[in-house]
Structure formats: structure tokens, C-alpha cells
Amino acid sequence: MNDLFEPIIDGILNEGYGLTDNFLTADEVTALASRLRQRREAGQFKAAGIGNQQVKVEQAIRGDEILWLDEGNATAEETAFLQRIGSFVDYVNQTCYLGLRDYEFHYALYPPGTFYKRHLDQFRSDSRRKLSVICYLNSDWKEADGGQLALYLPDAENNTERQVTISPIGGRLVCFESARLEHEVLPATRERLSVTGWLKTNY
Ligand SMILES: O=C(O)CCC(=O)C(=O)O
Numbered sequence: 001m002n003d004l005f006e007p008i009i010d011g012i013l014n015e016g017y018g019l020t021d022n023f024l025t026a027d028e029v030t031a032l033a034s035r036l037r038q039r040r041e042a043g044q045f046k047a048a049g050i051g052n053q054q055v056k057v058e059q060a061i062r063g064d065e066i067l068w069l070d071e072g073n074a075t076a077e078e079t080a081f082l083q084r085i086g087s088f089v090d091y092v093n094q095t096c097y098l099g100l101r102d103y104e105f106h107y108a109l110y111p112p113g114t115f116y117k118r119h120l121d122q123f124r125s126d127s128r129r130k131l132s133v134i135c136y137l138n139s140d141w142k143e144a145d146g147g148q149l150a151l152y153l154p155d156a157e158n159n160t161e162r163q164v165t166i167s168p169i170g171g172r173l174v175c176f177e178s179a180r181l182e183h184e185v186l187p188a189t190r191e192r193l194s195v196t197g198w199l200k201t202n203y
């Protein structure tokens with residue numbers, strides 16, 4: 001597993017974000033994507049909100065629909081995903097001493113043309129989210145399909161920032177510090193599927 005996890009941590013420390021294209025196999029991507037669609041067709045998804053106190057649906061800010069994963073009713077492919085995340089958490093704790101204690105993940109589906117405007121993932125009133133993790137479930141994604149994740153990387157030396165855009169290719173995982181890195185989801189021409197979550201401390 002270290003070969004899989006080490007480049008993610010190296011990326012966060014050296015570039016401000018970590019990325020691997022092999023977090024999930026093509027078969028795992030297909031299985032999770034069909035489960036996502038099945039659960040959405042069963043009416044389990046809700047429009048995503050903003051904030052953590054009075055959660056408001058605000059489509060001018062974000063247009064995705066989400067469903068939180070629940071270990072209690074997880075299917076085999078969902079359990080396998082959460083277990084891999086669990087191993088990643090153990091690895092991070094052994095190498096970075098972040099003291100991660102918990103994680104939470106939701107499926108997300110962005111209908112064509114929807115987006116999530118530039119934001120930070122950490123809430124003002126709650127600093128437990130330490131690392132943001134996004135894993136994409138889109139087979140055959142093309143650059144022209146859009147839907148990139150834009151990261152705004154601060155360049156402390158000359159007080160500027162650099163934008164990096166990442167296509168939501170199936171199996172790819174992106175990870176960054178929730179309190180530090182502003183980011184944005186650009187609109188796509190087709191449905192854009194992912195599992196997104198946060199690795200958390202108790203404080
Ligand atoms: O799907 C992505 O690329 C990012 C999602 C995101 O920023 C979020 O859910 O907070």
C-alpha cells in the first residue's frame with residue numbers, strides 16, 4: 001500500500017496537493033459508479049448545501065447532489081472503498097502525526113452545467129476536517145468534457161497564486177489540506193461522479 005499512498009503524501013508536502021491515478025481499479029470505478037446511480041434512482045440523493053449550521057441549498061454556489069456513505073448499510077464495493085481509506089488514514093498517522101481519528105464520505109453527482117464555486121472545505125465553527133479527499137468515478141473522461149477541479153495554490157514568495165486544473169478521471173484521487181487550499185469545480189458537459197470526504201481529528 002505504501003507505493004500507493006506515499007506519492008499522495010509527498011505531493012501534499014511538496015506541491016500543496018497529492019494525486020494518484022490508481023487509487024481505484026477500472027472495475028472498482030464501474031462498480032461504485034453503478035451503485036451511485038442505483039442509489040440516486042432510488043431517491044436517496046439530496047441537493048448539497050453550504051455551511052454546517054444552517055445548511056442552505058444555494059445553486060449559484062454549488063449544484064451537486066450528494067449522499068453520505070453509511071458504514072451500517074454499505075455494499076461490498078463501498079466497504080472496500082472505506083477500508084482503503086482506512087488504510088490511508090493509518091498510513092498518514094504513521095508518517096505525518098496528524099492525529100486523524102475519523103472520516104466521513106459522500107457520493108456526489110454534478111449534473112451537466114453545474115459547478116461548485118471557489119471555496120475552502122473547513123467550516124469556520126469546526127476545525128476537525130484536516131484533509132480533503134476526492135476520488136473520481138468517471139470512466140472514459142475526456143479533457144473536452146470539462147468538469148476540472150481547479151486548485152488555487154498560494155505562492156508565498158511573490159504573493160501570488162497558481163491555478164492547477166485536474167480532470168475527474170475514474171480511479172484518480174486528489175488530497176489536500178482542508179483549511180488551506182481554495183478550490184473550485186468547473187462545469188462539465190456530462191454527469192460528473194465522485195466520492196468526496198474528509199479525514200478528521202477530534203478537535
Ligand atoms: O469534486 C471535486 O473535484 C471537488 C468537490 C468539492 O470541492 C467539495 O465537495 O467540497
Ligand SMILES: [Fe+2]
Pocket residue numbers: 119120121132183
Ligand atoms: Fe471542496
